[in-house]
Amino acid sequence: MCYHMSSKDGRPAPATEFKASPAVVPITDVPPGARVRHFDELSDRTQHALATAAPSGRLDIDPATTRLSRGDVVVFTEYVRIQ
Amino acid sequence: MREIAIHINPEYKPRVMSQSYVIVGDGIAGASAAETLREEEPDADITIITDEGEPLYNRILIKEFAKGKLPAAPISIHEESWYDDRDIDLVLNTLVTNIDPEGHTVTAHDGTEYEYDKLLLAIGGTPTQLPVENSDAEGIHHFWTFQDARDIKEHIEQADNSVVIGAGLLGIDLAAITAAQDVEGKYLMRGKAWWRYALSQDGAEIIHNALRERNVEPVFDSGVDHFEMDDDGVVTAAIDPNGDRYPADFVGIAIGLNFNTEIVEGTDIECDTGIHVDEYMRTNHDDIFAAGDITEFHDVILGERAQNGAWGSAKEQGTIAAKNMVDYGSEEFRWVSSYSITHFDFPFLSFGHPTLGDDSVEAKYSDTEWRRLAIKDGKIVGGVLIGDLSPQTKYKKLMREQVDVSGQLDTLVKQDFQLEDLEGAAAEQ
Ligand SMILES: Cc1cc2nc3c(=O)[nH]c(=O)nc-3n(C[C@H](O)[C@H](O)[C@H](O)COP(=O)(O)OP(=O)(O)OC[C@H]3O[C@@H](n4cnc5c(N)ncnc54)[C@H](O)[C@@H]3O)c2cc1C
Numbered sequence: 001m002c003y004h005m006s007s008k009d010g011r012p013a014p015a016t017e018f019k020a021s022p023a024v025v026p027i028t029d030v031p032p033g034a035r036v037r038h039f040d041e042l043s044d045r046t047q048h049a050l051a052t053a054a055p056s057g058r059l060d061i062d063p064a065t066t067r068l069s070r071g072d073v074v075v076f077t078e079y080v081r082i083q
Numbered sequence: 084m085r086e087i088a089i090h091i092n093p094e095y096k097p098r099v100m101s102q103s104y105v106i107v108g109d110g111i112a113g114a115s116a117a118e119t120l121r122e123e124e125p126d127a128d129i130t131i132i133t134d135e136g137e138p139l140y141n142r143i144l145i146k147e148f149a150k151g152k153l154p155a156a157p158i159s160i161h162e163e164s165w166y167d168d169r170d171i172d173l174v175l176n177t178l179v180t181n182i183d184p185e186g187h188t189v190t191a192h193d194g195t196e197y198e199y200d201k202l203l204l205a206i207g208g209t210p211t212q213l214p215v216e217n218s219d220a221e222g223i224h225h226f227w228t229f230q231d232a233r234d235i236k237e238h239i240e241q242a243d244n245s246v247v248i249g250a251g252l253l254g255i256d257l258a259a260i261t262a263a264q265d266v267e268g269k270y271l272m273r274g275k276a277w278w279r280y281a282l283s284q285d286g287a288e289i290i291h292n293a294l295r296e297r298n299v300e301p302v303f304d305s306g307v308d309h310f311e312m313d314d315d316g317v318v319t320a321a322i323d324p325n326g327d328r329y330p331a332d333f334v335g336i337a338i339g340l341n342f343n344t345e346i347v348e349g350t351d352i353e354c355d356t357g358i359h360v361d362e363y364m365r366t367n368h369d370d371i372f373a374a375g376d377i378t379e380f381h382d383v384i385l386g387e388r389a390q391n392g393a394w395g396s397a398k399e400q401g402t403i404a405a406k407n408m409v410d411y412g413s414e415e416f417r418w419v420s421s422y423s424i425t426h427f428d429f430p431f432l433s434f435g436h437p438t439l440g441d442d443s444v445e446a447k448y449s450d451t452e453w454r455r456l457a458i459k460d461g462k463i464v465g466g467v468l469i470g471d472l473s474p475q476t477k478y479k480k481l482m483r484e485q486v487d488v489s490g491q492l493d494t495l496v497k498q499d500f501q502l503e504d505l506e507g508a509a510a511e512q
Binding site (some may be wrong): 024041045 | 141143144147152153154156157158280393394395421422423425426427430471472473475476478
């Protein structure tokens with residue numbers, strides 16, 4: 001089972017499923033099956049949103065355009081999970 | 084004499100034979116090219132040949148695996164079935180040793196010949212070895228492949244003390260691995276600062292302090308003269324050019340990359356440190372393209388030849404190469420590369436070509452916040468941001484659009500810099 005297919009491959013569920021802006025929460029352990037992305041794989045816009053995330057963790061990004069999906073883990077200055 | 088009537092169908096179009104594409108290298112550049120080729124040419128024959136024993140994995144996450152923070156599973160990007168599903172022939176464990184541009188063939192180490200209509204070389208680089216005594220001792224590691232990361236992880240988990248050599252973006256990964264694995268370490272550098280070609284002393288000091296907090300001690304004006312090893316050929320210490328001895332049972336070396344140009348050296352494909360390509364990723368041979376770290380490409384932003392060593396750039400070059408292999412001239416490579424460090428509790432990002440330029444401007448805002456921009460002919464050509472990455476998109480935009488910022492350098496490094504702060508033509512961009 002490949003844990004790391006792009007959303008183009010059909011899984012995990014595409015980001016457009018987000019009803020509101022995605023948010024990030026710090027995690028210490030990577031949940032089994034989670035897709036993991038390094039910060040450098042993200043678009044400039046998503047990088048900017050992540051680097052300037054509100055204290056609540058909410059990302060200032062259009063949910064329809066980000067290629068992040070719910071449950072993705074991003075390796076940044078800490079590991080964060082997209083919710 | 085019998086007459087034969089020949090009916091010519093005006094709709095008839097001669098059937099174009101499907102193209103055959105061969106890609107050497109299944110890193111991110113080769114794999115993204117294969118994916119794009121399949122999208123653009125559903126009927127083409129596509130073969131991807133790699134000397135590695137596993138299909139594409141996430142090279143920029145293997146450091147997290149070696150740190151012991153990330154399991155192996157999420158590092159894999161493609162399983163073999165990914166290639167089967169797309170009818171792409173994946174040939175593993177196969178080193179291409181020869182290219183015949185006239186005959187349109189490549190030959191592998193086992194003598195197998197592969198014919199191509201169009202060839203893509205996405206062959207990256209190999210870590211440079213330190214040319215000093217005992218540098219082949221057991222316990223000395225270089226870092227490029229997933230297998231290297233497995234070996235490093237296994238070894239560092241049992242190590243007592245370490246030495247890292249190479250004051251650049253890969254060296255710091257090795258230092259961060261020793262730190263994450265709680266192994267006391269010395270980080271030997273030439274000069275007085277980490278990545279001294281891109282950072283000033285002020286910027287580098289932020290990194291030095293972060294290393295010290297993690298029990299990795301930067302050692303300046305140092306390097307390696309030779310290694311000592313025991314009777315079993317296992318490394319025991321690094322001796323620097325000053326004669327200082329640093330005991331180590333783990334050594335990591337990252338002093339640069341040798342680009343894998345050997346296979347083109349016997350041909351007339353133009354190369355220098357990398358393979359020369361134009362902005363469409365084509366070499367001086369119409370049917371041979373190159374993508375990723377291996378290219379010295381015509382950088383349309385910089386206006387000269389450049390080389391990138393970053394994941395995003397390699398991926399984009401693979402995609403652009405594929406499009407131009409199908410339809411030459413269809414899309415140029417216009418890209419501002421970036422590369423971040425995620426080992427510390429403050430972010431770090433370098434973009435463009437921070438080691439180039441004829442001028443620079445920098446500012447320090449706090450103990451963990453600093454910025455430097457490299458300027459050439461009045462335009463931004465690169466930069467390094469530590470602590471606050473929010474201006475990244477603005478600087479990249481100015482760089483991409485080649486905005487003349489001369490006379491306004493101080494404005495650029497105002498802490499809350501906005502594009503509207505620029506005056507004159509620059510502001511209109
Ligand atoms: C430890 C590490 C950390 C990194 N961290 C970052 C980071 O944080 N951010 C970032 O942006 N970049 C990072 N990079 C750089 C990034 O990984 C590279 O720029 C990128 O992977 C280059 O991709 P590529 O496809 O051009 O080359 P490669 O990934 O090197 O792929 C080339 C492939 O071709 C194969 N090959 C070579 N010659 C032959 C031959 N003759 N026959 C068959 N196969 C051949 C090689 O074995 C290899 O598999 C890092 C690199 C390393 C090693």
